[in-house]
Amino acid sequence: MTVNTLQPVSLSPYQLESPLYQAALSGYSDYPMRVIAARLGAAYTLCEVMIDRMIIQSKQGKQHSMMYCHQDEFPVGGQLMGSEPEEFGPAARRLVEAGFHVIDINFGCPVKKVMSRCRGGYHLSQPEVALDIISRVRDTVPAEIPVTLKMRRGIDDSSESADNFFEIFDGAFARGLAAITVHGRTVHQKYVGPSNWEFLKQVKQHAGEKTVIGSGDLFSPQSCLDMLRVTGVDGVSIARGAIGNPWIFQQTADLLRGKSISPPDVTEQREVISAHFELAREFYGDKKVCNTMRKFGIFYSELHPQYAEIKKAFIAVKTAADWLKVLDQWYTENAPGRFPPVEKPNPLSLETPAV
Numbered sequence: 001m002t003v004n005t006l007q008p009v010s011l012s013p014y015q016l017e018s019p020l021y022q023a024a025l026s027g028y029s030d031y032p033m034r035v036i037a038a039r040l041g042a043a044y045t046l047c048e049v050m051i052d053r054m055i056i057q058s059k060q061g062k063q064h065s066m067m068y069c070h071q072d073e074f075p076v077g078g079q080l081m082g083s084e085p086e087e088f089g090p091a092a093r094r095l096v097e098a099g100f101h102v103i104d105i106n107f108g109c110p111v112k113k114v115m116s117r118c119r120g121g122y123h124l125s126q127p128e129v130a131l132d133i134i135s136r137v138r139d140t141v142p143a144e145i146p147v148t149l150k151m152r153r154g155i156d157d158s159s160e161s162a163d164n165f166f167e168i169f170d171g172a173f174a175r176g177l178a179a180i181t182v183h184g185r186t187v188h189q190k191y192v193g194p195s196n197w198e199f200l201k202q203v204k205q206h207a208g209e210k211t212v213i214g215s216g217d218l219f220s221p222q223s224c225l226d227m228l229r230v231t232g233v234d235g236v237s238i239a240r241g242a243i244g245n246p247w248i249f250q251q252t253a254d255l256l257r258g259k260s261i262s263p264p265d266v267t268e269q270r271e272v273i274s275a276h277f278e279l280a281r282e283f284y285g286d287k288k289v290c291n292t293m294r295k296f297g298i299f300y301s302e303l304h305p306q307y308a309e310i311k312k313a314f315i316a317v318k319t320a321a322d323w324l325k326v327l328d329q330w331y332t333e334n335a336p337g338r339f340p341p342v343e344k345p346n347p348l349s350l351e352t353p354a355v
Helices: 031-039 053-058 085-098 114-115 122-127 127-140 159-174 197-207 221-231 247-256 268-285 287-301 307-316 321-329
Strands: 010-013 013-016 019-020 042-046 076-081 102-107 147-152 179-183 211-216 235-238
Touching: 010 211, 019 031, 019 247, 031 042, 031 268, 042 102, 053 076, 053 085, 076 085, 085 102, 085 127, 102 122, 102 127, 114 122, 122 127, 122 147, 122 159, 127 147, 127 159, 147 159, 159 179, 159 197, 179 197, 197 211, 197 221, 211 221, 221 235, 221 247, 235 247, 268 287, 268 321, 287 307, 287 321, 307 321
Parallel strands: 019 042, 019 235, 042 076, 076 102, 102 147, 147 179, 179 211, 211 235
Antiparallel strands: 010 013
């Protein structure tokens, strides 16, 4: 399949301008990160995953930072994870009240703590419970609000796991879901080994006109283009590849338009990092902003020509003033930027590792 145009994607009733999504990222995809991603080309963003029970038990009127959704964000999805089916509906209702435009159900998280509490990817082992959860959310959420699902290709590589996957996949669409994001690794794989893009191709062929979003091994614009080309999925959900590199959305869009791409220079990096920092400082306050932004700075540093020194500088910041000093010291003089290192390119990608 040849992909060389920027195609819109249906997330009924919404029509997204491009196939480029920012995935839900625990500890990262907060309001400031989502805003920056959208400014640089993400057509749809997701907040970090939230536990249904915590949402239900939070005090009415108390807006937790994870539940914050600005009226200017559109569209943004709220992602739910939990173990008890009866808790998903009320939690989904709270997210709609908070202003989220899409409700996403997480059946993909492979983390040991999550699995041990029968959440996330655990539900792929029990289709009846999984479909009960999906029905409860879809029946609770207003008809005009899309409900979507995130899942992996199964618990493991067994035939039973594959059967469970398609039972949940087909049942979810039969219950009115607008789209399903599929990560090409199994739950047992976690993040080890390549994402199975051939499986994603099989899933999209099985789904036909239904909206399927691909996930896994998307660390560069070329890998995003290649996933669309190889698998035929309708869109790509960029996760770890977008942390500290929001330009990946803009660059992928340029590739889809047939344009050449280059990494942002130091001046461009400063503009975006400064904007990200100011959004975070306004949102979290001076006391919390450095702890929040330090982890982003470590990733942003990968694009700077003197990345090793920049990384150390960001790790050392303790105050908002320290952060601004790093920008003044290292980001004042312009220079060509660099692409971040490619993390284990998928075997089906044309990508070559950065040197």
